[in-house]
Every structure is written in C-alpha cells, then in structure tokens.
Amino acid sequence: MSMNSEGRPTTPNAVTTDEHKYESFSGHVGLRLAEPLIFEIGSKDRTGVDVEEVEGFVSNLGALERTGGTGCPGLAEPDVVRHYTRLSRRNYGIDMGVFPLGSCTMKHNPRLNEKMARLPGFGDIHPLQPQSTVQGALGLMEELSHWLMELTGMPAVALSPKAGAHGELCGIMAIRKALEARGDAREVILCPESAHGTNPATAAFCGYKVKSIPGKANGRVDIEALKAALDDTVAAVMVTNPNTCGLFEDEVREIADAIHAAGALFYCDGANFNAIVGKARPGDLGVDAMHINLHKTFSTPHGGGGPGSGPVVFSDRLKDHVPLPYVVKTADGLSFKEHLDGDNDPSFGRLVAFHGQMGMYVRALSYMLSHGVDGCRQASEDAVLNANYIKACLDDLMTVSFEGPCMHEVLFDDEFLKGTGVTTLDFAKAMIDEGYHPMTMYFPLVVHGAMLVEPTESESKYNLDQFIRSMRGLATAAKAGETNRFIGAPYFAPWKRLDETQAARNPVLRWSPEAEAAE
Numbered sequence: 001m002s003m004n005s006e007g008r009p010t011t012p013n014a015v016t017t018d019e020h021k022y023e024s025f026s027g028h029v030g031l032r033l034a035e036p037l038i039f040e041i042g043s044k045d046r047t048g049v050d051v052e053e054v055e056g057f058v059s060n061l062g063a064l065e066r067t068g069g070t071g072c073p074g075l076a077e078p079d080v081v082r083h084y085t086r087l088s089r090r091n092y093g094i095d096m097g098v099f100p101l102g103s104c105t106m107k108h109n110p111r112l113n114e115k116m117a118r119l120p121g122f123g124d125i126h127p128l129q130p131q132s133t134v135q136g137a138l139g140l141m142e143e144l145s146h147w148l149m150e151l152t153g154m155p156a157v158a159l160s161p162k163a164g165a166h167g168e169l170c171g172i173m174a175i176r177k178a179l180e181a182r183g184d185a186r187e188v189i190l191c192p193e194s195a196h197g198t199n200p201a202t203a204a205f206c207g208y209k210v211k212s213i214p215g216k217a218n219g220r221v222d223i224e225a226l227k228a229a230l231d232d233t234v235a236a237v238m239v240t241n242p243n244t245c246g247l248f249e250d251e252v253r254e255i256a257d258a259i260h261a262a263g264a265l266f267y268c269d270g271a272n273f274n275a276i277v278g279k280a281r282p283g284d285l286g287v288d289a290m291h292i293n294l295h296k297t298f299s300t301p302h303g304g305g306g307p308g309s310g311p312v313v314f315s316d317r318l319k320d321h322v323p324l325p326y327v328v329k330t331a332d333g334l335s336f337k338e339h340l341d342g343d344n345d346p347s348f349g350r351l352v353a354f355h356g357q358m359g360m361y362v363r364a365l366s367y368m369l370s371h372g373v374d375g376c377r378q379a380s381e382d383a384v385l386n387a388n389y390i391k392a393c394l395d396d397l398m399t400v401s402f403e404g405p406c407m408h409e410v411l412f413d414d415e416f417l418k419g420t421g422v423t424t425l426d427f428a429k430a431m432i433d434e435g436y437h438p439m440t441m442y443f444p445l446v447v448h449g450a451m452l453v454e455p456t457e458s459e460s461k462y463n464l465d466q467f468i469r470s471m472r473g474l475a476t477a478a479k480a481g482e483t484n485r486f487i488g489a490p491y492f493a494p495w496k497r498l499d500e501t502q503a504a505r506n507p508v509l510r511w512s513p514e515a516e517a518a519e
C-alpha cells in the first residue's frame with residue numbers, strides 16, 4: 001500500500017483478498033467512498049459564502065488586521081456535508097452494531113434522554129448564571145444525587161467528577177484528607193493485579209506508593225495476600241467490583257472488614273456498576289468511596305460522543321470530606337456551596353472549575369426515572385444473562401478463563417489459539433471483517449492474550465446469535481489452519497493494519513502544507 005509523507009495510506013479502498021484485488025479508477029469501491037483530508041479537497045482561495053466587499057469599509061483593527069489568508073480550506077456547502085457524512089460512515093458505533101468492548105459498557109443510549117438533555121432549561125443555561133434563575137437545574141442535581149445515594153446505599157455523593165478516572169482522583173483525595181484529619185498520613189495504596197490502569201495511576205498521581213495484590217486461580221483477589229500486605233502504612237485499597245475479569249468479588253465483605261481493621265479505607269472502582277444496579281448496594285458491602293461512570297451505567301454517550309461523568313458516593317467515614325461545589329438547601333431555595341468555611345473545613349476543596357457535566361446529569365436522571373428501579377434491576381440482570389449466554393455458546397470452542405458464571409462480561413484467553421499461528425490481535429482484526437468492533441484485547445493482564453467480551457443488556461437474542469455465529473466461525477477457521485484469513489485481516493476495512501504504537505507515540509494531529517508539498 002502506498003503511503004503519503006505523513007504515513008497515511010493513500011489507497012484506502014483497494015479490496016484485497018487471496019483471490020481478488022480490486023482497485024477502482026475513482027478510489028471508491030462500490031458504495032464505500034474514499035475521502036481525502038478536507039485540506040486536500042478544499043482550496044484556500046475559495047469561499048463557501050459569497051459576500052460582496054463592503055464599499056468604503058474602514059477597519060478599526062489597525063496593525064492587528066490579518067494580512068494573509070486563514071489557511072482554512074474553502075468548500076461549497078454540499079462538499080462539506082459530503083465530507084463529514086462520508087467520514088461518519090467510516091465510524092463504527094453502538095448505533096451500527098454490536099460493540100462488545102469489555103470494561104467499557106458500550107450500551108444503547110435511549111433517545112428520550114438526548115431529548116431531555118436538549119430542553120432549553122437544561123441545555124442553554126450558563127454556569128455563571130445567577131443561581132436564582134437555575135433552580136430547576138439545581139433541583140435536578142439534587143434529585144440525581146438522591147437516587148445515586150439510594151441505589152448505592154451511601155450517605156453522600158460528589159457529582160462533579162468528569163469521568164471515572166477523575167472520580168478515582170476525587171475519592172483518593174477525600175481519603176487523603178480524612179487520614180490527614182486524623183493525623184495519620186499513610187503512604188501506600190494496594191491495587192489488585194487485575195485493576196484498570198487508572199487505579200494505580202490515580203494512586204501514584206496522589207503521591208502514594210502502589211503495591212500490587214495477586215489474584216487467585218478463580219479470578220478474584222487473593223484475600224490472604226491482601227491481609228498480609230495490610231499494615232499501618234496502607235491508606236486505601238482499590239478494588240473493582242464486579243472485577244475486570246467479569247467476576248463478582250464474593251469475599252468483598254471480608255475484604256472490607258480486613259481493610260477497616262487495618263485502619264485503611266476501601267475505594268471501590270464502580271465502573272462495572274451496570275452489572276449490579278438494583279441487586280447489590282456498595283454501601284452494604286463496606287465500600288467507603290466509589291465512582292459511578294454515568295456514561296457506562298446510566299446511558300449518556302460514551303467515547304467520541306462524550307463527555308463522561310463520574311460521580312463519587314461516600315460512606316460515613318468520608319462524607320465530611322466531599323469536594324466543593326455541591327447543592328444545599330437554604331431559606332431562599334437551592335444554592336451551591338462553593339467556598340470552604342475557613343481553614344478547618346473538612347472538605348478537600350474545589351474539584352472542578354464549574355459544576356460538572358450538566359447534560360450527563362439530565363441523561364442519567366431521565367434514564368433512572370424512565371426505567372424505574374425494576375427496570376434498572378432488569379437491565380443489570382439482562383446484561384449478566386447476555387454475557388452468560390455468549391459464554392455458554394462459545395465455551396466449547398474458545399477458552400473461558402475462569403470457571404463458573406460471569407457477571408456482565410466474559411473473559412476468554414488465547415489458549416484455544418495455541419499452535420494455530422493466530423494471535424488475539426489477529427482474531428480481533430478478523431472480527432472487523434465480520435462487521436464487528438473487536439472485544440477488549442490483552443486486558444486484564446492476568447490471563448494470556450485476554451479477550452474480554454461485554455454484550456450489554458441492550459442486545460437482542462437475534463444480535464447475540466449472529467455475533468456468536470461469527471465468533472464460532474472464526475474460532476473454527478483458526479483451528480482448521482486458515483491462517484491467511486487472520487494474518488492480513490482486516491481485508492475489508494478502509495484502513496488496514498496501522499502502526500498502533502507509532503500512532504499512539506507520534507500522533508500526527510496537524511496537517512501542514514509543507515509536509516503535503518514534500519510528498
């Protein structure tokens with residue numbers, strides 16, 4: 001494939017298989033249309049609007065006046081519409097098909113919630129508006145806080161963190177503040193081996209030393225190893241539950257008791273709350289702080305459509321240390337508490353510039369109210385049922401890493417590919433040719449060549465069966481020695497195998513005429 005000077009393939013649409021190679025004259029193949037960069041189709045001396053020069057115009061800008069062009073590409077409206085429509089058709093999303101990315105909960109976002117978030121009273125307000133004019137929005141934040149505390153069985157919540165990782169930061173800062181308040185600064189945070197990378201990163205970012213706790217053969221935290229590591233230097237333990245192997249930590253109460261007996265605090269990574277809403281309350285499990293990814297559990301777009309939102313719930317041990325700002329009731333209605341009450345205020349301070357992601361709050365509350373608690377519980381049950389259905393339909397051909405039923409996601413490893421010459425990466429790329437976004441690969445790190453599949457509750461049996469047929473077909477082909485099907489995959493994607501390390505380490509985020517001219 002030919003590349004341009006910036007390393008982008010220039011013949012994206014050639015379809016190549018073992019038997020067949022088709023390169024069209026136009027660059028388009030069938031109805032799959034090639035699309036160059038907007039700079040390559042636009043021209044700098046063209047303008048999309050045709051406004052006449054104003055006669056006798058005198059600029060007030062003086063020396064600040066622009067002397068050259070803006071460098072923006074000029075295109076007519078239909079060209080712009082086509083450009084972005086073509087690009088959007090290159091994108092795979094949950095509205096296109098099954099998106100089995102484990103640990104991410106890529107689920108359907110009901111359109112109702114989108115509509116609610118666009119109501120002018122929520123969508124068009126400004127964070128600096130007088131609080132008396134946004135009482136409804138503050139009321140919504142209060143109601144959402146109520147339901148988050150109700151569903152988790154926890155007495156306090158900070159709504160403002162803007163993603164799961166930011167919620168972790170919020171929780172660990174509250175823990176640090178609580179320990180400092182009792183004159184017991186500690187320096188270590190324990191994380192299980194299977195932890196999401198954000199857990200140790202958060203601990204290190206807050207200045208703690210991170211120690212890793214091994215897992216057991218059944219995919220859960222090794223509680224004996226945890227107990228052995230707990231001493232008076234340990235500030236907190238971060239445990240994900242359900243964990244990243246898709247399993248419920250069935251000794252979670254004992255884990256919590258051991259943590260508290262050592263004078264430490266229990267941070268729970270609640271990114272997988274989607275599996276247990278309405279079934280189990282983290283407050284009953286002994287958790288002290290837990291973030292909830294609204295964008296994984298309570299609809300709201302995820303990824304490119306973002307932004308995320310990661311409210312944190314707190315136990316009695318931490319409830320005085322929640323960050324500002326938060327909504328309080330006063331004689332004049334609702335208002336934000338935005339300032340500390342002097343140096344002795346137990347709150348650890350302000351976490352965000354404004355108040356968090358209002359649009360996400362609206363979507364989450366709309367999701368909760370339209371489902372009701374029975375609907376939320378059923379969503380969790382169906383997510384777990386769907387994952388177990390996939391597991392049961394594939395476990396004769398693929399290797400399930402841990403025995404017994406799983407929660408909302410099922411973990412496979414690459415044992416079944418041994419001796420085939422096909423790797424987890426090849427298998428994932430072949431899924432693209434089958435029309436699926438690959439599952440999560442090589443995470444968690446506790447099994448070899450991990451494949452973490454999460455169907456979510458919103459996939460029908462029809463969709464699951466089609467997905468299972470593809471996975472069975474691929475596993476059978478790999479075992480039958482059809483290696484070519486995998487090693488060059490994806491054969492039918494607009495871009496083939498990219499150098500993902502280069503793309504991550506040296507991303508080319510800017511088009512420059514010089515680089516283009518040098519080509």
Ligand SMILES: *Cc1c(COP(=O)(O)O)cnc(C)c1O
Pocket residue numbers: 103104163164165166196198240244269271272293308309310
């Ligand atoms: C998604 C996820 C996170 C991080 O959440 P973001 O909103 O992406 O910052 C943390 N832990 C686990 C287990 C997750 O799945």
